[in-house]
Amino acid sequence: MGSYLSVPAYFTSRDPFRCSECQESLTNWYYEKDGKLYCHKDYWAKFGEFCHGCSLLMTGPAMVAGEFKYHPECFACMSCKVIIEDGDAYALVQHATLYCGKCHNEVVLAPMFERLSTESVQDQLPYSVTLIYMPATPECRRGFSVSVESASSNYATTVQVKE
Structure with missing residues (x-):
């Protein structure tokens, strides 16, 4: 055979x-x-995959926020229009609106904190994917610790990022 x-x-x-x-x-x-x-x-x-900013085909380097990909030149703040560079602080709010760290604080968070009482802020924050820039200490170490606890809420969150 x-x-x-x-x-x-x-x-x-x-x-x-x-x-x-x-x-x-x-x-x-x-x-x-x-x-x-x-x-x-x-x-x-x-x-192929498409850029979340311009809807054109992605064929080269990409910036990523959450599950979305952007051309580097499309990865820009929706408020001040500045290009967000690799390592810069940013926030993607409600799966749609991209802000640089400064505008996210000024345009999204500050007005919300002014309107709301401290007890209801946690429940009113929009869904966000956020990159926080942490400069190194003189000893070249990075790290921070955040703890959020509230007796009136079912949520208690502790986040620790250490080198």
Whole structure:
């Protein structure tokens, strides 16, 4: 009995190098996924990720806030429009609005603290993903400890980040 070799279907057709989406001939460069061939445009349209800021395709470096990815030039504060650099403090509020650390404090938190009593602040804070910048001490160490406890709330939170 002879040996058999399993070959992907695209190698057995008359014109094997065609995009499985648009059927255009693939000459020099192509992508392969799950046994199918794709041209550049169709591969990225089908499998690529899109920038949360501009909705264009992500093909290079990305900044990430929560589950969202941004082009570095789109990772900007919605209030003051400054580009948020790698390592800068920021907050993504309610899965949609990106603020630099300064504007988050001034535009979101300060007005909320002015309106609310201290007992109800914890329940009224919007969902946020926040990066806090912690400069190193002269000994090149970083670390902080935060404790939030309230008898009137079911929540008691302790966060510790130490080197």
